[in-house]
Amino acid sequence: MEIFDKFKTGLEKSSSTLKGGFKSIFSQKKIDTNVLEAFEELIISSDAGVDVAKELRKDFESLKVSKKLDDHKEILKILADKLAINLLKYEKDLSLMGNSKSAVIVVSGVNGVGKTTSIGKLGKYFKDNNRSVVFGAADTFRAAAIDQLQIWAAKVKVDIIKSEINSDPASVAFKTAEFAKKNQIDVALIDTAGRLQNKKNLMEEYKKIINVLKKIDEAFPNEVILVLDATTGQNALSQVEEFSKIHKLTGLIITKLDSTAKGGVVLAICRKYKLPIVAVGMGEKEDDLQPFKAEYFSKALLGIEN
Numbered sequence: 001m002e003i004f005d006k007f008k009t010g011l012e013k014s015s016s017t018l019k020g021g022f023k024s025i026f027s028q029k030k031i032d033t034n035v036l037e038a039f040e041e042l043i044i045s046s047d048a049g050v051d052v053a054k055e056l057r058k059d060f061e062s063l064k065v066s067k068k069l070d071d072h073k074e075i076l077k078i079l080a081d082k083l084a085i086n087l088l089k090y091e092k093d094l095s096l097m098g099n100s101k102s103a104v105i106v107v108s109g110v111n112g113v114g115k116t117t118s119i120g121k122l123g124k125y126f127k128d129n130n131r132s133v134v135f136g137a138a139d140t141f142r143a144a145a146i147d148q149l150q151i152w153a154a155k156v157k158v159d160i161i162k163s164e165i166n167s168d169p170a171s172v173a174f175k176t177a178e179f180a181k182k183n184q185i186d187v188a189l190i191d192t193a194g195r196l197q198n199k200k201n202l203m204e205e206y207k208k209i210i211n212v213l214k215k216i217d218e219a220f221p222n223e224v225i226l227v228l229d230a231t232t233g234q235n236a237l238s239q240v241e242e243f244s245k246i247h248k249l250t251g252l253i254i255t256k257l258d259s260t261a262k263g264g265v266v267l268a269i270c271r272k273y274k275l276p277i278v279a280v281g282m283g284e285k286e287d288d289l290q291p292f293k294a295e296y297f298s299k300a301l302l303g304i305e306n
Contacts, residue, residue: 006290007300010282014046014263015303021045022303026072036061046264046301047233052271056083073304080298087267087294092251092276094122094291095129097223102180103187104213104220106173107253108206108243109227110194114255114281116145118227119189120152121289122253122279126187127156128287134183136176136190137162138169138209149191155286159185169193170208177216190221203246210247225278227253228269231260240273253289255281263301 008015021042028035039060043053059082063075097103107122109115116139123133135153139145143165153160161176173190180188192209195202213220226243228236236254243249252275257263266277277292299306 003290003293004296004300004306006282006288007280007293007296008306010258010280010288011263011297011300013258013261015301017261018042018046018301019303022072022076026075031061031063043264047262047268048264049234049268049271052264052267055086076302077304080302080304083267083298083302084295087270087298090270090274090276091292091294092278094125094278097126097131097187101184101186102177103222104177104180104190104217105187105223105225106190106192106209106213106221107225107227108192108194108246109253110239111142113194113227113229113232115139115194115227116148116152116191118253118255118279118281118289119149119191120156121281121286122189123152123156123158123187124286125279125289125291127158131186132184133158133187133189134176134180134185135160136172136188138172138176139191139193140165140167140169140172141193141195145191169205170212173209174212174216177213177220181216199242199246206246223250223278224248225251225253227255230254230257230263230265233260233262233265234268236265237269237272240269240275244273249275251276251278253277253279253281254292255289258282258288266297 025035025038036057040053040057043056059079107119126133135149137146137149146162150160161172161179163172176188176190224247226249254266257280279289280292281289
């Protein structure tokens, strides 16, 4: 399956909801206040947020001089192009990670967002792009997380550094980064705990992980990535807020876009936090985690063919 087709399939629920609304809007004879308000409400319903909806409304309104509503395909294409231009700065080239020996990537996120699965899929992506990989199972508070990462390590055929349940996460992170540097591994992916309900302990744990990594190399960690579940909609924004207080984030992975009609939340997150999107998850298969592409996302969300 081509990459655009993955975006199209993954965002089908979101685009279907928007298409239904657009059909009603484009059945009107002209762009008036009622149509503009309906358009804005439709965008808000996708969880894109009020600010994004107002910006798109302005773009839509500016077309009324030159475009008729029956030119709906052309209108949506223009809007998708404008959206893509705004989102382009939030693309982050995954292929550049691990270009220099070695990149240490700390992956965080609350339990249930697909964090460990995303690490497994990232590992496969890097392996498929001729990068050597090691996993670090530093979410030592959940036996299931360690077991799951071990399964992924076997599936992707990479090494894994792990320890016993409830052991020191920082120790696992240190050993993972040390192993990567000693063996010239391109990418070290470190899984971490996501117990936001115990934020003070989590904050101390993260600080310790960061500090021990810097003892190996001041540049470590090269990336701190937060995994978000798209099905949580606007709640994802509060998770970015909370994790940003713990440590500066360098990028986001947004999972389960195929399971929600609220794909517009990606727009809200980008606009508010100005963080790059490393990858998006659009299915259960190993290769359904794909690098974020602004053009493909915008077209797929608005139901435009590539």
